Amino acid sequence: MFKIEERSTTAESKGKIQVELHGSKYPHRLNFYDKPPLYDVSIEEFETSALNRLRILAEIESSAARNRTWEETKTVTSTQCEKYLPLKSSHALGVDKEAQRRTDHLGHFVLRLAFCRSEELRRRFVKAETTLFKVRYETDESTERESFLSSRDFNWIAVDKAEKDKFREELISYQTRAETFEADRYYKVRWTRVPDLVDRRKVFLKGGWAYVPSREQSSIVYQEFETHLERDLHATSRYMPRLDEDTRLGGILDNLSQGFLAGVSSEWSASPADVNSEAIRAEMVDDLAAKHFPMCMRNSHQRLRADHRLNHFGRLQYGLFLKVLGLSVEEAIVFWRKSFDRITDDTFNKMYKYNIRHSFGLEGKRANYPAKSCQQILTSGGDPGCPYRHFSPENLESTLLSTYGPQGLTSTDLYEIMKTVKGGHFHVACTRVFEITHSSSGVKKGDGIGGGESVTHPNQYTAKSMELAKAQEEKAAMVLG
Structure with a gap:
């Protein structure tokens, strides 16, 4: 297990943690993770290595919730690994295999710390890690696999x-x-x-x-891998009370342990405005909401239109989403002023205009606040939150039909969607809704938002929806032209 300690003898070592490793070489692509690492890592590397691995494990769990076949799961997992955690064979040229295997090794042990703290977390972690090992085992070169098997005593x-x-x-x-x-x-x-x-x-x-x-x-x-990991996770859990004293890691580990709840989104950089090559204007939001928004943001928009108000958390969540969507600060002020049409200009300027400018980094500490990811929305516990988690089953079913019925969702689709909701796989339910409502654009079951990936961010959902719509428009224009 990890040995964490502050290294403050030099300026360079401050803010770093130390972890144990007996032996610094990684002779095989396959790994039973027998020995923990021992080298200095920055807090950033500590977190990043775990997040990249968690993206893969979360997609593995999503595959199980979506009843993918083994071949489909293997394809999606391999694609995710190539994107976030590449692990080339020993014969590969032009890559730093040692660095890749170090990252793989470190990320695994960081996640052990995050997922050893309850029986449920341990069970889910072992299941996902075992699946990842199976995928790597089946895709490994036969000579390397035999070399790995020969290096261990499996007691057969x-x-x-x-x-x-x-x-x-x-x-x-x-x-x-x-x-x-x-x-x-x-x-x-x-x-x-x-x-x-x-x-x-x-x-x-x-x-x-x-x-x-x-x-x-x-x-x-x-x-053997599964039994070995279960035993080691229990051993790690006995050391957690001592680790909890390290205030640097508590928040990171808490955030990681939520990873199975909503997947793990990457930092959002692209926006639908880039896809459309035009700025989003205030008067466009109603139409965009009806065609492209995920349920959480469409629910916020509908509540705003019905009540002419949103609470503080709702304004923050929806406002940041619209900002990343491509709404400029000037257009955002126009949008919110028209939405709050039951108050005077003076009241609007005093109560809301400053906060709008603040969210764009133009007031206060001038930070560029990102939009909330699915994980942040799900775990915040605030209102409006995620409909798939916070609505009652009856309300969710009726809202799904009324909201997405015009886009092709039928009552026969509800059983599958509600099954994933009851299993706690809320982002999987949202992904399935995306697939159903975009089937006319060629999206099939299992495609997700592309490459089999699940929805992990409201802006990700919207960007892909707008991208598909633009592709259809261009195709239609070519036919007519």
């Missing part, structure tokens, strides 16, 4: 020819082709180590031993 017993011939008929009966029997290799382990193979009747059992053919050898490896 190779079945010799005499024993193999003794149980020839029994072994062949377990889906082994007779013509390949002589070339097949078998390994003997206690049956409790391969419960999945026993359950699927894939192995011959004798005297408490399971005879595992080489083609099913991976089951032993996966089970």
Whole structure:
């Protein structure tokens, strides 16, 4: 487990943490993470390595919630890994493999700290990490995989020819082709180590031993990885009270542990204004909301139009969303003034104009505030928040139909959406709504907002929706032209 300590003997080491590592080389792409790291890392590297890994684990959990096939899950996971946590083979040229494997190693151990603190978090972390290991195992080069297996003692017993011939008929009966029997290799382990193979009747059992053919050898490896990680997570949890004394890490770990709730969004840089190559004006917001906004922002817009007001949290959440959408400060003042049409100009200027300018970094400490991500909206507990989490089931169903019915969502879609909501996968529900309402643009189930990714930011949802609409308009113009 981690050994965290302040290093303040020099100016360079301040603000850094130290973590243990026995041995600095990473000979294999596959890793059981037996030994924790020991080297200085900045707080930024500590957090970034974990966030990039968490993006992948969150998408793995989303894949399970969306009932993706194994091949679909493997494709999406591999794509996410290439984007956020590349891990090239030992034969790859032109890449710093040592740096890649160091980042992978560090991120895993940081997430152990975040996810060891409850039984539920440990269960979800182990399941996602085991899936990630399986994907890497299956996509690893055969020579490197064999090298990794040879480097560890998996405590299996190779079945010799005499024993193999003794149980020839029994072994062949377990889906082994007779013509390949002589070339097949078998390994003997206690049956409790391969419960999945026993359950699927894939192995011959004798005297408490399971005879595992080489083609099913991976089951032993996966089970060993899972058991190893479960044990280490429990050991890490016993050290957490001491780690909680480090005030630098508490907020980071709390934020990471929320990662499965809403996925992990990257910092938003693109905006629909870039897609449209034109500024967003105040009078355009009504039309954009009806066509492109996710449910959280459409709900805020509808409440604003109905009540002519929003509470402080609602104004902040919706105002920052509109800012990133491409609404300038001048247009934002016009939009909010028209929305608050039941008050005088003097009241508006005193109560709201300063806050609007402040959100654009023109007042106060002049910070450029980003729009709220799904994770921030879900965990804030404020009003209006995320409809998928905060609405009652009945209200959510009726709102979904009334809001997105014109865009193709039907009552038959509600069962699947509500199932993911009840499972706590709120961003998965939002992603499925996006797929359904953009099917006319060629979006299919499982596509998400592109490449299988789930929605993790309201502006991300809106940008992709507007991008698809623009592509359709251009295509129609080409046909007519």
